[in-house]
Amino acid sequence: MNHSGAESDHKITSVEVIKDKNGIEQVVLRNVRGASATVSLHGGQVLSWKTERGEELLFTSTKAVYTPPKPVRGGIPICFPQFGNRGTLEQHGFARNKIWVIDQNPPPLPTDSNGKACIDLLLKPSEDDMKIWPHSFEFRLRVCLAADGRLNMISRIRNVNGKPFSFSFAFHTYFSISDISEVRVEGLETLDYLDNLHQKERFTEQGDALTFESEVDRVYLDSSSMVAVLDHERKRTFVIRKEGLPDVGKCLSF
Numbered sequence: 001m002n003h004s005g006a007e008s009d010h011k012i013t014s015v016e017v018i019k020d021k022n023g024i025e026q027v028v029l030r031n032v033r034g035a036s037a038t039v040s041l042h043g044g045q046v047l048s049w050k051t052e053r054g055e056e057l058l059f060t061s062t063k064a065v066y067t068p069p070k071p072v073r074g075g076i077p078i079c080f081p082q083f084g085n086r087g088t089l090e091q092h093g094f095a096r097n098k099i100w101v102i103d104q105n106p107p108p109l110p111t112d113s114n115g116k117a118c119i120d121l122l123l124k125p126s127e128d129d130m131k132i133w134p135h136s137f138e139f140r141l142r143v144c145l146a147a148d149g150r151l152n153m154i155s156r157i158r159n160v161n162g163k164p165f166s167f168s169f170a171f172h173t174y175f176s177i178s179d180i181s182e183v184r185v186e187g188l189e190t191l192d193y194l195d196n197l198h199q200k201e202r203f204t205e206q207g208d209a210l211t212f213e214s215e216v217d218r219v220y221l222d223s224s225s226m227v228a229v230l231d232h233e234r235k236r237t238f239v240i241r242k243e244g245l246p247d248v249g250k251c252l253s254f
């Protein structure tokens, strides 16, 4: 698949399907200014998000393995139907290990996709998935790169046969940062969090902003719709906005 959209000056938005060295399809979104995002069908995972100047905004480990069923360590893994080890499934669930498909005919969304380069992906459970998690679902993911370079991800999980099930879900984003001592996270002040380094014990954030002096592995509960990650050395701020997701995870592992 290869198609182009809105025109502006000399450039146009584009959606191009390429293959990685293992033959797995990747979708490259480009906006009118030359920013880009690459989404792999392995895990439905965004592996790269670049500014119009070509600066990479996501971290991917040099040790990352790109062969399913191993998850890729980096970019934006999708944790589903389980986040972390809060359940009987493998860590972060199986969705990040699976090969997704391009959804050629997704149900419409009320969002405006004008001027954006977008792709819709779909994951349905295999027979093996149904053996370990017997619930009929369709997971639809829309990834859009806006004209101003913003990345927008929308997930929709459909219960296919109406039998109730519960799940947890997360976008597990690895941001590219400079020196960790130069980074602070704002928007978590006064929130309660579960500390994975202390058997998920509940604490309350006391500081004005979160900084990192040692390993941190927490889930902040009922966070506001906006959190900012400020990287002083790079003079860059990631603003994370969310809708419909209650909690925010913060993890710095050494």
Ligand SMILES: O=P(O)(O)OC[C@H]1O[C@@H](O)[C@H](O)[C@@H](O)[C@@H]1O
Residues within 6 Å of the ligand: 071, 073, 084, 091, 092, 172, 196, 217, 218, 249, 251, 253
């Ligand atoms: O190595 P994984 O499975 O991708 O997980 C990465 C991290 O994911 C976080 O959500 C967990 O709280 C951490 O404990 C874990 O190290």
